Amino acid sequence: xxxKNIVGTIYIKNGRAVSSRExxxxxxxxxxxxxxxxxxxxxxxxxxxxxDTEDEHEKNILAIRTINRNIDTKTCACGHINRxxxxxxxxxxxxxxxxxxxxxxxxxxxxxxxxxxxxxEKILVSLTNVDFLFKAxxxxxxxxxxxxxxxxxxxxxLESMSDIPYILVQNDYDLEQIASSLKSDKIRGIxxxxxxSSDIDIMQLKCDLRERGITxxxxxxxxxxxxxKLNSDGMVPVIVQDYQTHEVLMLAYMNEEAFNTTIRIGKMxxxxxxxxxxxxxxxxxxxxxxVKSLTADCDYxxxxxxxxxxxxxxxxxxRSCFFHNIIEKEYTEKNPLRVLETMYQSINExxxxxxxxxxxDEMFRRGLxxxxxxxxxxxxxxxxxxxxVNKNNSRKEIADFLYDLMILMAQKELTWDDxxxxxSQR
Numbered sequence: 163x164x165x166k167n168i169v170g171t172i173y174i175k176n177g178r179a180v181s182s183r184e185x186x187x188x189x190x191x192x193x194x195x196x197x198x199x200x201x202x203x204x205x206x207x208x209x210x211x212x213x214d215t216e217d218e219h220e221k222n223i224l225a226i227r228t229i230n231r232n233i234d235t236k237t238c239a240c241g242h243i244n245r246x247x248x249x250x251x252x253x254x255x256x257x258x259x260x261x262x263x264x265x266x267x268x269x270x271x272x273x274x275x276x277x278x279x280x281x282x283e284k285i286l287v288s289l290t291n292v293d294f295l296f297k298a299x300x301x302x303x304x305x306x307x308x309x310x311x312x313x314x315x316x317x318x319x320l321e322s323m324s325d326i327p328y329i330l331v332q333n334d335y336d337l338e339q340i341a342s343s344l345k346s347d348k349i350r351g352i353x354x355x356x357x358x359s360s361d362i363d364i365m366q367l368k369c370d371l372r373e374r375g376i377t378x379x380x381x382x383x384x385x386x387x388x389x390x391k392l393n394s395d396g397m398v399p400v401i402v403q404d405y406q407t408h409e410v411l412m413l414a415y416m417n418e419e420a421f422n423t424t425i426r427i428g429k430m431x432x433x434x435x436x437x438x439x440x441x442x443x444x445x446x447x448x449x450x451x452x453v454k455s456l457t458a459d460c461d462y463x464x465x466x467x468x469x470x471x472x473x474x475x476x477x478x479x480x481r482s483c484f485f486h487n488i489i490e491k492e493y494t495e496k497n498p499l500r501v502l503e504t505m506y507q508s509i510n511e512x513x514x515x516x517x518x519x520x521x522x523d524e525m526f527r528r529g530l531x532x533x534x535x536x537x538x539x540x541x542x543x544x545x546x547x548x549x550x551v552n553k554n555n556s557r558k559e560i561a562d563f564l565y566d567l568m569i570l571m572a573q574k575e576l577t578w579d580d581x582x583x584x585x586s587q588r
Contacts (some may be wrong), residue, residue: 165379167205167489175212175227200233201452201470203364211241249276261286264294277305282359341374365428387418391463405454405468411475412483449473
């Protein structure tokens with residue numbers, strides 16, 4: 163059975179997050195809100211563009227792009243989608259789906275064009291009544307991936323008219339009602355104002371729904387506490403690592419209660435040996451560690467936790483607890499992504515200040531056409547060198563091409579994260 167989704171919503175005004183369509187006064191850093199959703203267990207995020215002008219629309223698209231660069235949760239863009247160019251820009255900004263408004267004029271033609279060009283799996287439609295189902299009955303099966311239902315009273319009629327699954331609005335927290343709704347085979351998930359509240363614990367909600375027979379995308383451990391080998395104190399050491407940078411952050415210990423609590427709430431929880439009590443990291447400091455994965459070692463006596471770390475892991479305020487050097491020897495970094503990231507950052511510095519006399523500075527000074535000319539030249543050199551039996555020639559030309567390609571990426575404000583994210587979706 164397919165997992166049911168909990169969908170969060172970010173309302174975007176002038177590149178900032180706002181509380182709702184009605185409350186535009188209180189604004190928040192959009193990346194902080196997105197990261198909170200990303201770590202809390204939300205399965206999808208609606209990014210709602212509340213722009214009034216084309217300039218603001220472009221600003222909000224950039225904000226959505228920033229969100230997608232920095233989080234793993236899939237996003238669906240909605241609001242101010244009036245033409246195929248809007249659909250293209252939002253998909254290119256990293257959204258996996260776009261949500262069209264069924265009540266807008268011309269939506270059927272836009273729906274057909276968008277589905278034909280980008281595939282129906284990327285297209286959702288929001289409904290407040292069933293009128294659209296009659297108007298578009300000949301095309302919806304081939305053009306719509308999901309419906310988003312903004313009026314719960316229409317669910318019965320919808321399910322009798324279409325087999326397309328839907329996401330249902332649920333503004334109030336009523337656990338039994340939510341569970342009852344999600345038991346329908348046609349409903350794929352819920353969204354609503356209560357989900358957007360900072361007071362709601364999404365992982366706890368998923369646990370509560372799972373207990374009521376709803377299949378949710380929460381942690382389902384493949385090993386139990388009894389599979390692990392405990393130390394003399396009846397605990398297991400846990401090495402904690404940043405899931406993106408792989409930086410080792412800290413070492414702590416779990417007992418059975420801490421282990422089960424971590425899996426249940428999705429936040430790293432340990433047993434404090436000094437205080438002799440359960441300790442969920444960050445409850446007082448705000449420096450929460452959201453679980454991305456837990457892995458036992460070959461002897462089942464140590465756990466590696468990969469986490470999303472909010473703030474500092476160390477009680478000293480340092481990002482990592484490991485900062486006292488004992489010995490250190492220089493070495494050449496050979497991790498491909500780290501090498502490319504470091505070189506890209508250096509190239510970006512040249513872009514910010516291209517006043518030097520290097521060829522990289524000259525490329526940025528001369529602009530896009532000159533950069534494209536060099537990328538094309540290096541691509542041609544790869545083809546020519548590849549005809550040679552000496553692979554060293556190809557190695558050099560491919561390295562030159564990658565360097566010029568990174569200059570183009572910096573010019574177009576694309577990062578390696580953008581590229582790897584695109585590749586991972588193929």
